[in-house]
Amino acid sequence: MRYVIVGTGNISSTYVNALSALPESTLVGAVSRAGRALKVAPEIPVWPTLGAVDSAFDAVILATPNGLHHQGAIEAASLGKHVLTEKPLDISIEAMDRMTEACRTAGVMLAVCFQRRTRPDNQAVKALVAKGAFGRIYAVDLAAKFYRDQSYYDSGDYRGGLALDGGGPFMQQACHNLDIYTWLFGLPRQIVSMLETFAHAIEAEDHGAALMRHEDGMIGTVVASTAAKPGFAARMEVHTERGSFTLTDDVITQWDVDGVENPSVPGEHYHHDGATSAAVTDTSAHEAIIEDFEAAVRENREPLAGPDSARKTTELILDIYKHRLR
Ligand SMILES: NC(=O)c1ccc[n+]([C@@H]2O[C@H](COP(=O)([O-])OP(=O)(O)OC[C@H]3O[C@@H](n4cnc5c(N)ncnc54)[C@H](OP(=O)(O)O)[C@@H]3O)[C@@H](O)[C@H]2O)c1
Numbered sequence: 001m002r003y004v005i006v007g008t009g010n011i012s013s014t015y016v017n018a019l020s021a022l023p024e025s026t027l028v029g030a031v032s033r034a035g036r037a038l039k040v041a042p043e044i045p046v047w048p049t050l051g052a053v054d055s056a057f058d059a060v061i062l063a064t065p066n067g068l069h070h071q072g073a074i075e076a077a078s079l080g081k082h083v084l085t086e087k088p089l090d091i092s093i094e095a096m097d098r099m100t101e102a103c104r105t106a107g108v109m110l111a112v113c114f115q116r117r118t119r120p121d122n123q124a125v126k127a128l129v130a131k132g133a134f135g136r137i138y139a140v141d142l143a144a145k146f147y148r149d150q151s152y153y154d155s156g157d158y159r160g161g162l163a164l165d166g167g168g169p170f171m172q173q174a175c176h177n178l179d180i181y182t183w184l185f186g187l188p189r190q191i192v193s194m195l196e197t198f199a200h201a202i203e204a205e206d207h208g209a210a211l212m213r214h215e216d217g218m219i220g221t222v223v224a225s226t227a228a229k230p231g232f233a234a235r236m237e238v239h240t241e242r243g244s245f246t247l248t249d250d251v252i253t254q255w256d257v258d259g260v261e262n263p264s265v266p267g268e269h270y271h272h273d274g275a276t277s278a279a280v281t282d283t284s285a286h287e288a289i290i291e292d293f294e295a296a297v298r299e300n301r302e303p304l305a306g307p308d309s310a311r312k313t314t315e316l317i318l319d320i321y322k323h324r325l326r
Pocket of ligand 1: 035086115156158279
């Protein structure tokens with residue numbers, strides 16, 4: 001597929017490198033408001049808007065701030081181009097529904113880069129949950145305790161703001177972990193949360209905790225932070241009728257489940273920058289998302305993270321914000 005990427009910031013470099021590792025995929029150009037060249041591929045042509053692109057292309061990658069994804073998707077759909085957007089789908093229900101509808105009406109694919117869904121241990125756990133292999137799931141405790149210094153927030157005037165980032169670590173960094181939570185266990189029916197801004201001059205929270213109750217009684221907890229210096233690997237601890245297991249940065253690191261063999265895929269390694277940095281230097285999971293996106297277009301099937309399932313992740317985050325205790 002031939003791609004145009006919109007946005008020339010941090011994550012655009014991950015796409016340049018991921019696309020160059022995929023022989024069937026080509027980056028033909030970039031869209032930059034500022035006429036800025038891509039940092040790691042300055043030779044790639046740049047246009048000011050998608051409508052101005054005068055090379056042939058099949059799909060658009062949206063690498064713009066969270067709250068602009070719907071605009072890019074709606075514009076791409078009006079041009080008949082498939083859309084792979086960075087996470088989250090968008091930051092409001094209305095925006096997500098508008099972009100989904102625009103892509104459906106235009107008959108183009110819409111997929112979200114929730115690249116952790118491609119990680120083999122997450123997929124193995126997903127298959128076991130779907131089979132009911134754990135019996136009753138009692139509790140899931142998620143800790144996404146990361147660190148960003150003030151210079152991260154100062155690197156974009158929208159960062160940590162509600163208008164375009166849509167929130168702090170729940171919407172931005174822990175979005176990936178909450179996506180895996182929702183993908184595996186669904187949405188809760190009851191939420192309470194507490195949020196605080198401890199360490200940064202930003203509008204949104206930089207630390208918070210939520211307590212969630214699911215329809216079947218399962219109790220979830222999540223702590224999300226960018227104030228937890230020095231930044232820690234993300235942990236998800238799952239307690240079930242048959243025993244417990246732990247995923248640390250998407251790898252099974254503890255498994256004590258009666259009658260179910262540890263499905264961890266040996267030798268898998270993925271370098272995570274997320275505890276301390278916005279950069280994504282290991283491009284393999286982005287490559288897997290791009291390959292799935294292209295296969296979904298070819299086979300006319302749902303992508304691994306389509307709009308309906310990705311929408312749930314934003315829904316959960318918005319509910320965590322909405323049910324904040326003051
Ligand atoms: N999947 C992952 O692991 C991962 C990791 C990091 C980020 N992300 C996601 O990727 C997206 C971009 O994040 P990023 O870290 O690359 O952000 P960034 O460094 O700020 O880059 C965003 C780019 O969007 C363009 N843009 C267009 N309108 C803008 C506006 N009003 N304000 C600011 N920038 C605007 C800018 O490029 P021009 O000035 O050239 O137009 C800017 O460089 C976000 O949705 C984020 O959640 C995903």
